[in-house]
Amino acid sequence: MFLTRKVSVRVRFISMISIxxxxxxxxxxxxxxxxxxNVDIAASTKVKLFWGTQITGIVLMVxxxxxxxxxxxxxxxxxxxxxxxxxxxxxxxxxxxVNMDDRNDEFGVxxxxxxxxxxxxxxxxxxxxxxxxxxxxxxxxxLNSSVETASSTSETASSISETSTTxxxxxxxxxLSSKKAKYVMEISQKAVDVSKTGLNxxxxxxxxxxxxxxxxxxxxxxxxxxxxxxxxxxxIVSTTENLxxxxxxxxxxxxxxxxxxxxxxxGFSVVAMEVKNLxxxxKSSISRIRTIxxxxxxxxxxxxxxxxxxxxxxxxxxxxxxxxxxxxxxxSSIISEASQASVQISASSNQQLVGTDHVSKAMENIREASxxxxxxxxxxxxxxxxxxxxxxxxxxxxxxxxL
Amino acid sequence: xxxxxxxxxxxxxxxxxxxxxxxxxxxxSAGIPVFSFFLARERYAIEAKYIQHVFPLQDLTPLPGxxxxxxxxxxLERKFISVIKxxxxxxxxxxxxSSLNRxxxxxxxxxxxxxxxxxxxxxxxxxxxxxxxxxxxxxxxGNSLIQGMDVSGKILLKIQNLLENVDFFGGNKCF
Numbered sequence: 001m002f003l004t005r006k007v008s009v010r011v012r013f014i015s016m017i018s019i020x021x022x023x024x025x026x027x028x029x030x031x032x033x034x035x036x037x038n039v040d041i042a043a044s045t046k047v048k049l050f051w052g053t054q055i056t057g058i059v060l061m062v063x064x065x066x067x068x069x070x071x072x073x074x075x076x077x078x079x080x081x082x083x084x085x086x087x088x089x090x091x092x093x094x095x096x097x098v099n100m101d102d103r104n105d106e107f108g109v110x111x112x113x114x115x116x117x118x119x120x121x122x123x124x125x126x127x128x129x130x131x132x133x134x135x136x137x138x139x140x141x142x143l144n145s146s147v148e149t150a151s152s153t154s155e156t157a158s159s160i161s162e163t164s165t166t167x168x169x170x171x172x173x174x175x176l177s178s179k180k181a182k183y184v185m186e187i188s189q190k191a192v193d194v195s196k197t198g199l200n201x202x203x204x205x206x207x208x209x210x211x212x213x214x215x216x217x218x219x220x221x222x223x224x225x226x227x228x229x230x231x232x233x234x235x236i237v238s239t240t241e242n243l244x245x246x247x248x249x250x251x252x253x254x255x256x257x258x259x260x261x262x263x264x265x266x267g268f269s270v271v272a273m274e275v276k277n278l279x280x281x282x283k284s285s286i287s288r289i290r291t292i293x294x295x296x297x298x299x300x301x302x303x304x305x306x307x308x309x310x311x312x313x314x315x316x317x318x319x320x321x322x323x324x325x326x327x328x329x330x331x332s333s334i335i336s337e338a339s340q341a342s343v344q345i346s347a348s349s350n351q352q353l354v355g356t357d358h359v360s361k362a363m364e365n366i367r368e369a370s371x372x373x374x375x376x377x378x379x380x381x382x383x384x385x386x387x388x389x390x391x392x393x394x395x396x397x398x399x400x401x402x403l
Numbered sequence: 404x405x406x407x408x409x410x411x412x413x414x415x416x417x418x419x420x421x422x423x424x425x426x427x428x429x430x431x432s433a434g435i436p437v438f439s440f441f442l443a444r445e446r447y448a449i450e451a452k453y454i455q456h457v458f459p460l461q462d463l464t465p466l467p468g469x470x471x472x473x474x475x476x477x478x479l480e481r482k483f484i485s486v487i488k489x490x491x492x493x494x495x496x497x498x499x500x501s502s503l504n505r506x507x508x509x510x511x512x513x514x515x516x517x518x519x520x521x522x523x524x525x526x527x528x529x530x531x532x533x534x535x536x537x538x539x540x541x542x543x544x545g546n547s548l549i550q551g552m553d554v555s556g557k558i559l560l561k562i563q564n565l566l567e568n569v570d571f572f573g574g575n576k577c578f
Contacts, residue, residue: 245459249505252457255526259436259451269526276525 006083008076015071019064023057078107085114093402094122125401132398136391142384149377157370164363171356178349185346188339195332202325209318216314220307227300230293237290244282251276411494418537418552435531439524439557440507443495446557447520448529449507453562455515456508457523460486460500472569474500474519479508486517487569489560492548511563518562529553 081098088096097118100111254272258265437448458479463486465475472491476483486506490497498521506517534551537558550561 249457249459249523252523252525256438256451256454256456259454259526273525 008079008083011071011075011079012068015068019061019068022064023061074107078103078111082107082110082114085118089118092400094118094125095402122401122403125398126403129395129398132391132394136388136395139384139388139391142380143388146377146381146384150381153370153374153377157367157374160363160367160370164360164367167356167360167363171353171360174349174352174356178346178353181342181346181349185339185342188335188342191335192332192339195328195335198328199325199332202321202328206318206321206325209314209321213311213314213318216307216311220304220311223300223303223307227297227304230297230300234290234293234297237286237293241283241286241290244279244286248276248279248283251279414537434528437527437529437559438507439527440505440520441522441524442490442493442520443498444521446524446555448527448557448559449509449562450559451526453509453511454507455510458506458508459502460504460506460519463500477506477517479517482515484508484515484517486519487565489518489548489565492565492568509562511566514566516569529557529559534559 078098078100081100085096085098097115098111100108102108103111251272255269255276258267258269258272261268436451438451438454439446439448441447456479461477463475463477466473469475472488474486474488477486478484488497500519503522505520505523507520507523508515508517530553533553535553537549537552548560548562548564550559552558
């Protein structure tokens with residue numbers, strides 16, 4: 001029963017008992033000496049001794065009181081303080097300190113160690129609180145980030161899906177481009193061959209045009225010569241016509257003279273008439289010759305003009321053939337460059353095809369990674385939620401401490 | 404009063420009527436010798452007795468102050484001869500000259516002059532019995548150059564009437 005009491009109570013009780021015992025010893029010593037043992041001393045001395053013992057008892061009582069106060073101050077009070085402090089600690093109040101700086105005994109050491117422990121514990125709790133707050137914030141941020149990441153992940157998944165479709169289309173386009181480039185390469189190669197053939201044909205055409213030009217020059221010279229001859233013939237015909245006309249007039253005049261001669265001139269008149277008829281026939285023939293000659297001259301002139309035009313046409317043809325040769329030459333160069341470019345395009349298209357294959361596979365990997373990210377994101381989201389809950393619990397726990 | 408155009412139309416009508424009539428050929432006679440030539444694509448004839456010579460138009464010298472029918476003068480056998488455009492009297496429109504034109508030297512009595520033709524045909528004979536009278540523009544004055552026209556359409560000129568209409572240099576009718 002006694003042991004269940006507090007130490008302070010027990011100390012106080014023992015102190016009180018000790019003092020009472022001492023006082024009682026003091027009082028009973030005098031009483032024993034003077035009353036019980038009946039020491040033979042004078043009455044006055046007895047009174048004096050009585051009072052001396054009483055005074056001694058009172059002094060002892062006073063001393064006992066001082067001892068009691070001393071015990072209270074030096075033992076009980078620190079114990080109570082320490083007990084109160086530990087009680088507060090047990091309730092989470094870490095702000096309470098035991099002030100025993102002036103004591104160097106065990107209580108002072110206990111108080112110092114207690115205060116140090118509380119300071120350390122307060123510091124730890126404060127830091128823990130700060131850390132929990134940080135943890136809570138981090139958890140919240142992770143949660144927000146995971147939510148944002150969820151949206152981004154969904155967008156990324158959608159983009160990856162679109163990109164995959166685009167890459168597939170690009171792959172098909174690249175495949176088509178590769179085939180077309182190959183076709184263009186073959187066509188351009190044929191075009192190169194055709195342009196070479198065309199160049200040879202134009203060269204042959206130029207040679208032929210040169211031959212035609214020479215032949216046209218010969219024809220032109222011949223026609224000019226023919227024209228000159230025709231003019232000479234025309235002059236001769238004119239002379240002959242003039243002669244025929246003069247013969248005609250002469251025959252007419254002869255017939256006039258014959259008529260003047262009357263009967264004697266009839267024979268001459270007949271001759272003159274015949275001469276006139278011959279002259280008329282000559283004129284008629286010359287007229288026909290002139291007509292034919294005019295036709296020949298017209299035809300010759302036309303032939304000259306045609307030949308001249310032909311020569312000009314041949315010149316133009318030659319010039320155009322040369323221009324065509326230059327154009328075909330340039331065209332051939334361009335087609336050759338185009339052919340080389342088509343070969344490069346074909347190679348590039350093949351590379352593009354391979355590249356799109358790689359991109360397609362990479363997009364597949366990215367899609368799988370995105371799915372994994374989605375799973376990881378859900379896990380992170382759950383973990384961050386757990387972390388936030390945990391931080392809240394820790395906060396609740398730590399906030400129980402009073403600093 | 405008939406206008407000039409009406410007169411011409413009447414003349415052409417009479418000519419066409421004359422040509423359209425059937426001709427009863429009489430016994431073939433030698434006729435008179437005439438000299439035939441062309442003017443404006445029409446055949447004309449002059450009695451051969453007046454014809455002296457035929458030659459091409461050359462060395463024609465126009466003279467100032469002469470009537471429009473007087474072309475000028477030319478030289479023949481060292482004599483100057485007047486050249487007359489009888490188409491003026493036949494109302495044939497003016498045409499340009501060319502080297503094909505022929506000139507007929509005519510002598511009537513002592514008067515010699517030339518007339519210009521487009522082309523000459525030569526000596527021929529015209530039956531005077533077949534010659535029909537046709538009206539001409541000059542017939543109104545009574546001294547028409549046209550004597551008549553045969554069945555072939557050849558017009559016989561009465562060249563001596565020309566002397567009454569032509570003034571050869573103020574009375575000097577012949578050089």
